[in-house]
Amino acid sequence: xxxxxxxxxxxxxxxxxxxxxxxxxxxxxxxxxxxxxxxxxxxxxxxxxxxxxxxxxxxxxxxxxxxxxxxxxxxxxxxxxxxxxxxxxxxxxxxxxxxxxxxxxxxxxxxxxxxxxxxxxxxxxxxxxxxxxxxxxxxxxxxxxxxxxxxxxxxxxxxxxxxxxxxxxxxxxxxxxxxxxxxxxxxxxxxxxxxxxxxxxxxxxxxxxxxxxxxxxxxxxxxxxxxxxxxxxxxxxxxxxxxxxxx
Numbered sequence: 001x002x003x004x005x006x007x008x009x010x011x012x013x014x015x016x017x018x019x020x021x022x023x024x025x026x027x028x029x030x031x032x033x034x035x036x037x038x039x040x041x042x043x044x045x046x047x048x049x050x051x052x053x054x055x056x057x058x059x060x061x062x063x064x065x066x067x068x069x070x071x072x073x074x075x076x077x078x079x080x081x082x083x084x085x086x087x088x089x090x091x092x093x094x095x096x097x098x099x100x101x102x103x104x105x106x107x108x109x110x111x112x113x114x115x116x117x118x119x120x121x122x123x124x125x126x127x128x129x130x131x132x133x134x135x136x137x138x139x140x141x142x143x144x145x146x147x148x149x150x151x152x153x154x155x156x157x158x159x160x161x162x163x164x165x166x167x168x169x170x171x172x173x174x175x176x177x178x179x180x181x182x183x184x185x186x187x188x189x190x191x192x193x194x195x196x197x198x199x200x201x202x203x204x205x206x207x208x209x210x211x212x213x214x215x216x217x218x219x220x221x222x223x224x225x226x227x228x229x230x231x232x233x234x235x236x237x238x239x240x241x242x243x244x245x246x247x
Contacts, residue, residue, distance in 0.1 A: 085105060
């Protein structure tokens, strides 16, 4: 990808499968990468040549402090990848605690990260913000109201920020994966006592390509949106869904 070598990137949810794969790809492209995550596993970050900052993005003060540390210890940021998310799957029965848990990370937390990193992007003359949504940000799904509402919201944030930040040379796009085979998928099947092979088959049948995606396939799209190869894209939704929405 053009224009990534030497750039500095922050990836939130950086120890999760999608964030980690995205960070690995950016490192491979020549970026210096800081991972934001609530988990404390520095060796895992170091294994791909990234630097871990333990931070809960729902905590605005903690986000501000972490962003300042990145600037001081690594340098001013050019790329922001907002992949951190909570998953509470509820319908009309969702409680205030459920909504608070979802919105504090998926919407407010994403916004805090942008708030405190945009000045660094401006100082660098522009950059790229990539917000993770989902195919769930386009459709209704039974008992997914809490999750889908936040993924719709992320798409809305992207389109508003794209207008706000275009004069600064900052592009803002959304990446929308379909079903991706991750450790979270495996663990959720195990915790619910579901047959993993059967659930994988059911999820695969939802996609025209007949399978779930892989984290590295999403990471390739992230690298594209971060790079100069997408220089005329802003306010867009990049769908990486194996044909889920087309079916």
